[in-house]
Amino acid sequence: MELPTALRQGVDSLLEKVPLPALKQAARTLSERYRAELRDGRLHMGEDMAVKAYLATRLPATYAAVRACLDALADARPDFQPKSLLDIGAGPGTMLWATADTWPELERAVLVEASAAVRKVGQSLAAGAIAARASWVAGDATIDLDGLDPADLISVAYVLDEIAPASLPKLVDRLWRLTADTLLIVEPGTPAGWQRILAARRQLIEAGAHVSA
């Protein structure tokens, strides 16, 4: 699955003139941190160069995976036409782009992201290119979700692995309470990611959710 043209062009222009050795080093560091599921109190994408490394090395695959999830959801629920999105740990806006591509009638999106560096990039990529009204919210999803409004589609993609395991049940509970229709959780296809999906799935079924996929 290709990135939408406008996103591809935005990424290319952000990566223009970035020195390749620095980008490669940042990509190595990012990859090691993700592989180790390192939780050392620092965000993986806290720095500008780490964000650029994400755009260069991870965004295409992440976008393709997220877009495939939305396609699966659209197939399973042809009647589902979300007008509002609340995306947690939005990164550079991957889910926003994928949702707007799947359902162009999307009207508004709230994107919660802890890292100022990645928020800035996400905002600049989406500005003028996405029709939906997008608000970027600074905050830690484990403590700052109280003031948010429910949305038709709530999503959290490749984020749970960055959150302390003890905080996950409360976060899943909060997300479910904000869900007007569908909650989409995407995790890496690793044994640990699969276990997190199973735990969230168990918790959500106990809370009355129906599993779509």
Ligand SMILES: C[S@@+](CC[C@H](N)C(=O)[O-])C[C@H]1O[C@@H](n2cnc3c(N)ncnc32)[C@H](O)[C@@H]1O
């Ligand atoms: C691997 S990236 C995924 C980004 C995006 N969802 C995607 O699929 O491309 C995880 C993102 O979650 C953010 N994040 C991690 N912990 C967070 C928290 N507690 N609250 C809000 N954002 C968080 C990180 O800063 C990072 O941008």
